[in-house]
Amino acid sequence: MTPETLNSFFSICIGFALAGALVNGYQALSQRTAGFGLLQEGVAPKTFAAVPFLVFAAPFIIMRNTLRGARLESRRVEFVMMATIIAGFWSMMSGTFFLMTLRAAGVLA
Template identity: 70%
Template sequence: MSPDAWNNLFSLMLGFALAGALTSGYQALARRQAGFGLLQDGAAPKTIATVPFLVFAAPFIIMRNTLRGRQVQRRRAEFVMMATVLAGFWSMMSGTVVMMTLRAVGLLG
């Protein structure tokens, strides 16, 4: 594999790991699952603070909702595939942002 392919794979894995960690941490602290419904509180400071959280936690939330929808609502496999590609791309982009931040700080070589 080329170095770019390894970099993209690492970004993808890092993005999903970060999304899972954020969502699990939120669930442990708030005692409820994180979801896109956090944005429905209007223009409150709490709602504005959830936007960065959801930007990085979205891949996990998308996959959780998709797999649950597949089991409960019997969604078609094409829908699950599209949601998986979307969550993967989102995860790769958020992982890339984290990797760039770690490089800028000097924690990643």
Template identity: 75%
Template structure:
């Protein structure tokens, strides 16, 4: 496996791990699952503050909603595959951002 492929896989895993940790932490604090409805709250400041959270928690939310939709609504396989690719790409990008931040701070070599 090439170093670039290994780095991308590491970023993908970090992205999903961060997304899961953020969404689970939010659910533990607020006692309801996180969702994209946070952007539709009436107060503008609260919706604005939800954007950075959703940027990093979105892969987990997309996969949770997709798997629940597959089980409950019997969504087609193609839809589930497309949502999985979107969540994976989003996780890769957010994981890359986290890895680059850790490298800039000096916590990762």
């Protein structure tokens, strides 16, 4: 396995872990599930605060909604596969950003 592949895999794992932690923390604090509906609450400061939260929490929300829809609505395999690829790519990008931020702050070498 090349170092680039290992780095990408690590970024995907960190991105999904960060997304899961954010969504579960939100659910623990607010007693409701996080979703893209947070953006539909009108023009308010909490709507603008939801944007950075959803940028990093989106991979978990996409996969949760996809797996729930596959089970309840019998969605096609192609749709589930496409959503998984989108969530994985999004997770890799957010994980890469998070790791770069940690490196810039001097937490990681």
